[in-house]
Structures are given as structure tokens and as C-alpha cells.
Amino acid sequence: METGIASTLIRKTVELGGDRPIITVALLNIVTAIIFTAMTGAGPVIAIGVIVLPILMSLGVPKAIAMFSFMESVAAGIYLNPVNFAQYRAFFIGVDEMPDFTLGWYAGRWGYAAVVISVIVCTVLTAIFLKRSKTSHAWAAQGRGTSEQKDAPLYTLVLPIVPVVLNIAFNFSVIGGFVIAGFAALFLCGKMKGSFKENCQLVNKLYYDGVVDTAPLVGFLLTLPMFNTVANYASPFFKAVLGPVMPKTELVVCILFAVLLGLGLFRGPMTLVGCGAATLGVLRGVASFSVPFLYCVFAIPTITVNIGSCITQSWVAWGLAYTKVESKDYLKLSIPCAYISGILLYVLTFVTMSGLGSEWFI
Template sequence: MQAVNVIIGIIMVLSFFGLVWYCVKGYNLLVGFFVMSVLWTTISLIGNSITPNSAMEGATIIDVLTNVFQTGPENYGKSILVNIFFGAFFGRVLIDTGIAATLIRKVVELGGDKPRITMSLLCIVTTIIFTSMTGIGPVISIAVIVLPIMLSLGIPAPIAMFSFMGSIMAGIFGNIVNFKQYQAIFATANESYGTYDYNTYFPFGMIALVVALIVVLVVSNVFLSKKKVSYAWAVTADSSNSADAPIISWICVVLPVIGVILFKIPIILAFIISGLFALITCGKLRGGFTAVCRMLAKQFADGAIDVAPMIGFLLTLSMFNNAANYASPYFKVLLGGVIPESALLLSILFAVLTPLGFFRGPMNLVGCGAAILAVVVSVAAWPVQFLFPLFAITTIAPQHLDVTQSWVAWGFGYTKVATKDYLKMSIPTGWIIGIILCIVVYVLYGGFV
């Protein structure tokens, strides 16, 4: 019967690489993960009919189907989607009030006509902004301001695009909404992991943010030294919301994080309070009750549109996560002996394999990594404060520098940058960040193991 499990494991590994190929080709991820959910659930049920699958013990076929295709999306919706919607609403408020654009304009004034200084300051502000904002809509809204400024200063398009996308990636390490996404995936793999909260993660998240931003800036400046400055791309920045937002409103960019960390405010309430503070300080709550209600409804609707493609993808990803739990016994047969039980060796393994987080690969939680997480959890009782940062590293750094990321794909069309020119910077950067941060995780949390 062991031979049967090995054969099934090999079939699943082959389908796993098929999913990686599918992601690399840039096909629709919502459809891809739904198909994989159906495939792995079907194979697991067939395998269970031949030899018992420990993950299906005591469950009927209907129980398994319900868990994958109903319970998975329901639980994900309950724990994640509401945070995403309110986070997107807050992002839309920052854009509509002109706060984000004002911060960028002030940075440009501060940097003057010095390309390196201005690029660095723009990257710092972008990183701070994306500790709260999320979704392709807000990214594009900021990009059409930041990228023309960089290009008009003579920064080559590949470097401008890379530094901007890299600064978003750095901000995502501290982003509350993204944390909740990964927390839900961990809770699927092990229910006890759901107790791990943002406050516990925050110290590492801030270290990772700083490290990632520094590496991005260093790489950008190294490549800038090799390029001749050119002022051919004379495009002006988007001048919408041209009036500066009041100085007091600028704190709104980090207000949700402050509320959650210092005052223990629930995430959704933190977004609501921060959004209302932004609207009040920018004088947007005028025109009567009806007009204000109409504006708030539009901002929420626009925010929902911004993240709509991501929502569909995340719901099918939740199906895939639950299907991966049923597939994990077969992966364990093949890979169980490869996963180390030492904190040091696991940290080294993650550092070496960080590039496999690119193209939604096996180290990426928002990709094929859910199956690997299930295997890693089944091998040893890893403390969540050690394991979560490791997977955050191999997910955030590669994914948000990746060509499969929606806003990166948009950036290629906007800047006319060749994929190979971008990847020459993004892949080494993601790997360097992974190595450094895996060392940090071992130093900070290796003692918990």
C-alpha cells in the first residue's frame, strides 16, 4: 500500500509543477487554483478508497467536498475578506483626499533635481503608504504619480519600475491586510496557529520592512551607477488633487497600524477611524448628510472594485488550501525525509529556496506553498512565531517582485520595460532579502524550537 501512496504522491508533484508552469505562463490564477482544488480532492478521494488517508479519517465524501468547496471559502470570507474590503476603502480615501499625492509631491520638493535622493525618498514614502493600502487600484493611482517623476529625472525605466515595485514589497511586510491573509492560511494548516496576531508579528514585520527597503535601494543605486542618466521620457505626473492635503492629515497613512499596535483597536475599526479622520481633516465631510453618504458609499464601492480580482483568486486559493491538507499525507511520503527538524537547517533551507517563491512557486503561500506548509507542519511541531516569518519571507519578497503580480504586469505595459531587464534586478533582490531575513528569524525565534 505504501507503493500506492508513492505513486499518488508522484502524480500530485507532477500536477504541482504543472501549476507552477501555469502561473509562469500568466494564465488566470482563479481558474488555475479551482482546477487544482478539484484535481487534488479527486486524487485524494481515490487514494483514500485504496488505502486510508489519515487526513480523511472519519470523513465521508460529502464531508471532504464540503470542507474544500464550502467551508474553505466561508472561513476565508469570515476572517479575511472583510479586512480586505475595509483596507481597500481606506486606500481609496487616501487617494481621493489627495493625502498620498501630497506626500509624494513634498518628497519631490525635498529631493530637488537629485535623482538618487529623490528616488530614495519616493521609495520610503511608497513603503510607508503600502503598510496600509492594498490592491491594484491604489498601486496604479500611486504609480502614475511616482513613475513619471522618476523617469523625468532621468532614472532609466527598468530601475524606476523596480525601485517602485520593490518599495511596495517592503511595505507589504508591515501590511495588516496581507498579514491576515497569511494568518488564515496558517490557521487552515493548524488551527492553533490562528491565535498568532499582528502585534506578535509586528517587530519582525518592521525589521523585514527596513531590510527589504535597504536592499531595494542598494540594488537600484548599483544598477543606476551602470546606466547613463537620460531625460528622454519627459512625462508629467498626474495633477489630480493638486491642492495639498493638510499636514495633520498625513498621519493617516500610518494611523491604522498605530491603532492596532498601540491601542489594540480591531483592524476594521482602525481603518474606519483612520478614513474618517482623513476625510475630516481634509474637509471632505461637507455638502450635507446625503452627499456625504453618497461619497462614502462610492469610496467603498471603488475600493471593492480595486480588490475584486484578488477576492475571487483568494476564494479559490482557500479551496486549494483545504485540498492541500488532504494531499499532504502523499507529499509527506515523498518529501517528509527532506524537511529538517532542526530550526537552523530549516532556516537555511528556506534561505536557499527563497527563489522558489517566484512565479507562485512551492515556497509561496499565495501560490503552491499551501501544500508545502501542510507537509512542514506534519513533520514537526514548529512554533508559529518561528514558522510564520519564514513563510512570510518566501511569500512576500518574491511575490511582490514577481511578473505574476498584477500590478507588476501592469507596470510592464505602462513603462515599456522588458521583462528580462526587470528580472535581472528582482530575482537577485528577492533572494538576498530572503537570506538576510532567514538569518534574522533564526536569531530572533530559533530558540523557541
């Protein structure tokens, strides 16, 4: 964001779409999803949102639909985000356990398809919603200085996906990939032309801003081991009550979770960033399911339902205030998307993740 790469990507995408709103929406959804395979947290979402949302609304896209399209495409990118993958993986296994379950293995078998399905469903529903709505040009909010920012060099526009590519292709360190791509962006975009002291101050400021933007995530990761421990202690009691009715086959798990996707809203029992850790503990106690299968089963309500569709998500709450969209108007758009995407993703999960060998069980 400091180098202008993200904003340049978005402006070039809008130029490519021309004056055809649905083409621009589709291209922006793809670019936003790609950006958020490498960026996460409320700060980056807000920084990109103040660029994308005014552009969409200036094209006549109603504000509720513009917000829906943007937030769902953010969630689509999270399926391949290395930071989120590591965060959710910790619910199932320790850092050193099951070394074969890497982002590269997961992406090749499930992650890429999950992103594509999510972006397509979001874009198709946006087109349907647009056809049913009235065009509006009554929104005049401005992005934060985006019109004055100079375009980044075109050859630097690939840098946002470098950390993800390095990790998936070469199992390269996630932190190392971000450091390499970040410093490459600063150098290639001419942000490090000052003295050594000035460059040190710049890097220090960027690290500071990054920590502030991701502070809730850091706090969540610090409390996650405690939450998991409590869930393990509580799971025998939940098992005694819910064990007899919990599904014991992969097909039934996928069907039941697809039907109950709505329980991923409002930090419910289906999402890992809510009450889902207890549900996971019960499910693991009643039958032997593979870790990759369970990861995908819980990732769908956590990402598609909670991160993209729920008004309790921090950046969705920001978007409601920023665009002045009513919560009910947003949920009317996001819940159908959550169910359609979720059902397709559970079909994908059953096809690709069921019946794995014993090495995937723990």
C-alpha cells in the first residue's frame, strides 16, 4: 500500500473494464481476491475499500451491492492467504505435526478451486442483483488521496502474490516471502532513495503500521492456545450431550454443515473464530476424520460465512458505517451468497478430501 502497487492494480483494472459496470465488477473481484491472498487484517481491507467502493458507486452500482461484491471477494482471497492458513491450521494440529499438510498441498488439492468458486458465485450474484436494482450515482465520498497518487511501475504489480507463490511452489518461509516482496516493492518503486537513517525510519514506520493494523489478529493468536485447551476440556461434556446425534461419515458431515451454514453467522458454533472450536472437539471425538477434511469443513463457515457475510466481522462493520448501508440490506445479499458458495464448496470438499489415507489422521 505504501508503494502504491495495490491502488495502481485497482486503477488499471477499472481502466480495463471501461464504462461497463459488470465487467469492471468482475475484474475488481478477481484483483481484490488476488490482493488478499497476501494481505489480511482490518487495516488493509479498509485501505483497499476506500479505493474500490467509491469507484464502484461512481459507476452506478448501488452501495449495498458494491459493499457486498467487495467484501465477498476479500473473503475469497483469504482461502489462499498464508497467514490465515497458519492461524486456522493451529486449531487442528501443532506447528510440527503433519508436515505434509502445507499451504502448497492444500492449495493444489482444494484452495485454488475454493477461490475460483467463491469469486464466480460472488460475481454472478452481483450481476443478478444489479439487474434487479436501480442504477444510482448519488454517492460522492472520496478515497484518501487516491487521485494524487502516482502509478507504481507495471512490472511491480506481480509483487503482491510473490509471498504466496514462494510458499506454495517452494514451501518458502511465509515471513521471508513477505520481507523479500516488501523490500523489492520499496526499492523498485523508489521509496528507498534517502539516507540509510531515513530508510531505517521508513521501515520502522511500516512495521509499526503493520502491527497496529493486525493487532486484533495478534491478540487472537495469543489467546488461541488457551481457547483450544478450554475446548478440549469442555469437549467430553459436549460429546456426552451431542455425541449421539453428531454425524460419523464424511458425506453426512458435508450435508449437515451445508444445511447449517447459517450458524456460522454471529460467531456461532460453525466458525473457528467463534464457538466452532467446541464443535470441532466434539466432531473429532465421535469419529476418525482426516485433518485436511476437517480443516476444509470448518474453513467454509469461517471464511465464506463469517469473514465475508457476517456483520460482526470488523471490516464488514466498518463498511456498513462507511457506505451507510443497513445491516439487513447487506445480509439480504450476503446470506444467499454464503449458502450457494458454501454448498458448492462442501461438494468440492467431499470430492477432494474424503477417503484420505491413514497418514492424514491424528
